Amino acid sequence: MTRTENQRVPAQTTQPKEDKPTVVANKVKVTESVTHDMHTMIVPVWLHNVSNEESKVLVYALLDEQSDASFIKESILNKLGVSGPSVSLNIHTISGKQITDSIKIHGLKVRGYNEEVEISIPSAYSTENISAGRSQIPRPETAFDWPHLKAISDKLMKYDPNVDIGLLIGLDCAEAIMAEEQIAGDSKKHPYAPRTELGWGIIGRISPHSSPLEDAVVVYRTVTQKVEINEEKRVNFLVVPTKTKEMANPSQVRDMFELDFSDRKSADTPLSYEDKRFMSKMKGGVHQLKDGHYELPLPRKDDNVKFPNNKLLAEQRLNKLRAKLGKDNQHKGDYKVFMDDMITKGYAEVVPTKDLVRNDGKVWYIPHHGVYHPRKPKKLRVVFDCSANYRNQSLNSHLLQGLDLTNKLIGVLCKFRQESIALVCDIEAMYHQVKVNPEHRDMLRFLWWENGDLNNEIAEYRMTAHLFGATSSPSVANFALKKAADD
Template sequence: MKQRNRHALTHLSFLSCYITKNLQVTKHWVYALLDPQSDSCFLSETTMNKILARGSIVNLKLSTMLDEKIITSKKIDGLVVKDMDGVTNINLPSVYTREVIPASHSQIPKPETIRQWPHLKKVAEKLYPYQSDAEIGLLIGLNCTRALKPRDVIPGNENDPYAVQAALGWGVIGMMHNPNDDSMNNYNCRLVSADERRCHFAYKTQAKEINPVQLKKMFEVDFNERSSEEKVSIEDKRFLTKVSDGIHQRDDGHFEIPLPFKDDNINLPNNKILAVKRLARLKSKMIKDSQYKADYIAFMNDIVDKGFAEKIPADEDSQVEGRIWYIPHHGVYHAKKPRKIRVVFDCSAEYHGEVLNHHLLQGPDLTNNLTGVLCRFRQEPIAFTCDIEGMFHQVGVDSKDRDYLRFLWWEHGKLDQEPIEFRMTVHLFGATSSPGCANFALKASADLYEDEYGTAAAEFVRKDFYVDDGLKSVASPSEAIHLIESSKLLCKRGGFRLHKYISNSKEVIESISPSERAKGIQNIDLHCNELPIERTLGVQWCVELDTFQFRIELKDKPFTRRGILSTVSSVFDPLGLVAPLILTGKRILQELIRDGADWDDAIPADIKVRWERWRAELLLLSKLNIPRCYKPTDFGKLKMAELHHFCDASQTG
């Protein structure tokens, strides 16, 4: 499916609409956008939920003037547009959902604005008063010709805005400004249009299609930083409003945040049968693998014992139609920790076209920039890192939303008994909204307790955590000790526990309780033993030497474009410290792409020689030591201390 969305000076019209299901009038108002440059019709997800429509998951190839990409959508059939008077009914073709319709309320002229043009006065009288709180919820495209076809035109003078009558009413198109004022300050420099006749929808049927897999491009990841001036989308603003209004702190200090649904009137099918089938497969796997079974049961017992999950209370066991969802789950092991299992709750599981994650607002990216956190970690001579224990599980879910997080499990892990229903009481690892909610709660702790524990502790929590990993560098051991203590107390007040501390200063480590140190230094003699190498946000930090290192583990890959891509991508270097070396491998890959080599074609002999030489050089990275701190050890003693940097441009990189 391809949709050409070329919103550059096209004939656009808006309609003021109300939405119904089964032709029953509701009070939910939306605007509809008539766009003859779009191949298809689109519906906002909020509007879809308001009319209780359901659709099947599809992928659309969306083409605009600037880009072409694949988006996930839902296909809905059976919608009907009806004008305000109930005279005109238009059956829409298949409609596809989008988070929002790409249009602005500022593009909709008000009747009082249109009345300033003498030739449009009679049109203004036919328009309904402007509704500022009504969503632009529908886009009608070229495949619904009947809705777009002009019935009458009021042209006006050469450069005047003009009116067009379509089947559903009048629209006004053109630059809107006061005709008696030639000042450019009075121009609204957007293309504007309006058709304020009302219409409504009815839902009939739905279809199902397959969701294909995509391959992402990877050549622009070096030094990839997020702009601090990125605009917050409408969906992100809704997320922030919902969590800001809903967040509250319990007596134990932990925050509770409601699930940030895109629509409060969510209505889900009963998917218990899906959870039963997935649990049966899980049981079979546990019977075959006793170690997997033991680790899985220990994990589940732990989350129940800690109150992260609970049995459904007897007085709440009644089914509430449309407001209960069962989440399948499975266990995965950490690649570098073979005995550490994590149970993942599959919030992306689909049942009858519905997916819980599709109903949740992801929210803005509140995670600090990885490059920024690592760069600040290199500023001062004394460094330490720490971790938030079970970050997502420290933020509770409002009790009214917990039935959307039900799951099936055997009490005490006894597989010979019938499984019973549990529900999570905390935000899940696997829910699209959880990172945003956890980060919001963490930053709320910093805001609430900054006055009590100091700005330094609050700024550390706000700016120097990447998800649950905290990294900080300061000027002296005493400053580090004070910051560690104050930030621990601040986070504790918000329900978060900081632990797994490690530092390049043994004085700092000695000030920390062994139970709160990183596992590798809990039982060592700090006066005799060397400090270990720690993996910090994917970067190898040799704590004893206070240097960054690279651990290279090259696997045998075929001499093909696919194998080369795998090898080039295997070196994790978020700071670009070895980008000049990696560039050589990328140039070889670019050359293959330019020559039209297929993914699994054998590479030419001359390129193979260059590739093998570069691959051998790559292993030498394990001998490279880069000082963590920018400043030399005698930096503060120099009479004139300076830092220099150099950069250059390249024709090939």
């Protein structure tokens, strides 16, 4: 339900149809069951269309950085009195294909409930429902219950049951969902509060000692498919938001397991916009070195991104590591062996003196820590924390993850039956076998002591190869492997 900016509309209640679920995806049924102790980034906004700026409605908007497109609830369109060209959407889900009719809307503008800045939404698709639970809407009383969030309790609108969750804003309107500042608690388990141009929100579990009422989850799927607009075929991107709860249906469980052995062609699976960008960067940037290794760029989302200087963060983490290594000689020895081996084999190098000072925003320092293999207690691997956050930025947040390029199980099993003898092999340090373009290596800097001696000066190193910990490394390494096989 919505209300106008100047007049309250009497509340009306519409019960969902139980015999016809809104969306069926992954062989599961859409339900209204959600956990009651979680908040997500849902903010109240004033919404209008440029064709009629006097007609404004208040709605809750779900800010979803996993969606490539924006959606508006059909009932809200009726309130605004706007329409657009009809679109036939061919939706691909795990359970199959589904055709649905939608309307493409242009000219929408939003403004936060207590904000002054208006933001234009490039386009939005109509949908019957926005799949988000009302219990997930942030409320002032939630902020007041947490000491670190009390300061924003008066900046959140009092919960209004008469206001619909009528809008989903995706990455096509990044300025609306990008956090400008953030308040975090003492623990990573505590809820945190980001502020966008549309106002404050709260994300996370708000009742740390409670447990979910039901095993319900929210799934967002992005697919790319041809759509028809006025009988003209164009390529558009559709994000299918579904709230799913597993059903104990034997036939559906069987179908789910059989998906691993599906014989459908990979060409039938549409690529997302970001996957297409990833493949374009890989195909355009791959080249083979004289020693036979392939060199590939870091697949950045924005090639013009400028990083803040996070050396202080790396130094703080290194000091904590120094204290830990100083108390455990075994750990220190294993750590030194790993780092010496990585540098000796050329996977990392000392940063040249001429490159030490750079102010172009193309330098990023990566903290690291050691992890022992659970089945090999004496084997330590140094993991680079590419998700380390500094001023709301991390290396992983700027990298394209890429698509899953691993061989499908059905193909592997079939090939084992082709010949009498099957050969299995392992590539040692697979990620390190793929080199990084020289112009990208300063974004993979790390700090370490000269010769691994904790009493020596701290030196700056940089990776020459893709590293364990980067979100893009699995796809990059598999792309290089397939390229080597093709060549």
